[in-house]
Amino acid sequence: MPVYQCRGEVPAKRHTQLRRAGLLLAEEVMGLEGFSGDESILYHLRQPLGYEPSEEWRAIERDEWVPGRHVHHHLRTQGLPPMGDPVLGRRTLVWNDDVEVALCHSSQPMPWFYRNGEGDEVVFVHQGQGVVATLFGDLPYRTGDYIVIPRGTTLRFEPEGPQRHLVISSPGPITIPRRYRNASGQLLEHAPYYHRDCHPPGALRTHDEAGDFTLRVRIRGGLQSYRLRHHPFDVVGWDGFLYPWTLNIADFEPLAGRIHVPPPAHQTFEGRGFVVCSFCPRKLDWDPLAIPIPYYHANLNSEELIYYVSGSFGSRRGVEAGSITLHPSGLAHGPQPGLVEAALGRTETDELAVMCDTFQPLRFSGLAQELDDPGYAGSWGLAGA
Numbered sequence: 001m002p003v004y005q006c007r008g009e010v011p012a013k014r015h016t017q018l019r020r021a022g023l024l025l026a027e028e029v030m031g032l033e034g035f036s037g038d039e040s041i042l043y044h045l046r047q048p049l050g051y052e053p054s055e056e057w058r059a060i061e062r063d064e065w066v067p068g069r070h071v072h073h074h075l076r077t078q079g080l081p082p083m084g085d086p087v088l089g090r091r092t093l094v095w096n097d098d099v100e101v102a103l104c105h106s107s108q109p110m111p112w113f114y115r116n117g118e119g120d121e122v123v124f125v126h127q128g129q130g131v132v133a134t135l136f137g138d139l140p141y142r143t144g145d146y147i148v149i150p151r152g153t154t155l156r157f158e159p160e161g162p163q164r165h166l167v168i169s170s171p172g173p174i175t176i177p178r179r180y181r182n183a184s185g186q187l188l189e190h191a192p193y194y195h196r197d198c199h200p201p202g203a204l205r206t207h208d209e210a211g212d213f214t215l216r217v218r219i220r221g222g223l224q225s226y227r228l229r230h231h232p233f234d235v236v237g238w239d240g241f242l243y244p245w246t247l248n249i250a251d252f253e254p255l256a257g258r259i260h261v262p263p264p265a266h267q268t269f270e271g272r273g274f275v276v277c278s279f280c281p282r283k284l285d286w287d288p289l290a291i292p293i294p295y296y297h298a299n300l301n302s303e304e305l306i307y308y309v310s311g312s313f314g315s316r317r318g319v320e321a322g323s324i325t326l327h328p329s330g331l332a333h334g335p336q337p338g339l340v341e342a343a344l345g346r347t348e349t350d351e352l353a354v355m356c357d358t359f360q361p362l363r364f365s366g367l368a369q370e371l372d373d374p375g376y377a378g379s380w381g382l383a384g385a
């Protein structure tokens with residue numbers, strides 16, 4: 001997040017003493033790319049090392065499904081029952097070396113702390129609200145929010161009611177597209193959102209509390225549990241550029257054009273080997289001869305995953321809220337028969353969807369197999385599909 005933020009108390013100069021009631025506080029530099037990337041400096045009541053491993057590291061198991069046919073897929077997630085809390089309830093759908101996409105339908109509170117020690121996360125909130133309590137301060141969230149969480153952020157979801165999250169995580173950084181920013185990091189006039197749409201943590205709450213707390217760190221493809229003797233949110237102040245933030249999809253300003261505007265105009269985030277785009281309600285192409293839905297296209301080295309949030313999607317029949325279509329690399333896709341003609345003259349769309357386009361093939365989990373609608377590949381009327 002390219003905007004400097006400061007919360008609580010920090011000394012006038014970095015790397016100098018800060019005391020509270022005579023106690024020398026522990027300064028922690030949390031940063032990326034050695035000491036050359038974005039960073040924040042935090043001041044803890046205690047050294048941020050009070051971890052005792054409380055159980056063996058365990059790998060996050062993925063049961064892989066290798067489909068017997070290379071075809072387009074439609075996964076119906078609507079009926080997936082809630083499971084666990086907003087982190088342990090996550091269930092991987094697809095992944096490759098760059099990105100992992102998981103679903104999380106949860107209804108339980110999270111009485112423990114989490115840190116992703118090996119990747120950034122973007123959580124899209126399809127349904128639900130609450131607070132992500134973090135060591136940077138509280139981050140309220142609501143339906144439609146993207147919650148952007150840099151690696152290393154210790155947090156706890158405090159959900160209010162049932163939650164439906166789409167979780168995108170990556171070992172590479174997930175950032176605002178470079179082309180939206182000037183050399184200072186400020187969002188440019190043509191960017192589809194502005195700094196006012198990006199919400200950093202609110203006031204800092206410092207916990208000086210002894211007890212028995214559990215922290216689970218995702219690392220090396222698994223989870224390591226630690227026991228903490230003090231509350232991990234013991235930060236009295238921090239400043240810098242690295243912190244979690246939210247952006248609501250309703251604040252993404254869609255572009256419309258005289259003829260079809262392609263997906264890069266809807267890009268919201270960039271990652272290593274993938275992009276995230278937001279398809280939002282908007283006016284459609286106004287040229288008298290325009291075809292106001294996508295043409296057939298083959299993004300030859302891309303896999304296109306679209307999560308349908310609400311509204312009707314003009315180029316796709318049979319999808320519903322919570323549907324996911326996955327159009328794999330190597331094949332063309334586009335409107336199903338009859339939809340081009342039906343779209344002619346349409347002047348607006350109420351579709352709301354999140355797309356994750358990857359540049360390397362995705363692997364499917366057993367959950368994807370469970371949710372797969374085998375009839376989808378035949379919805380273009382293809383023989384044998």
Ligand SMILES: [Fe+2]
Pocket residue numbers: 294297304327333
């Ligand atoms: Fe597409």
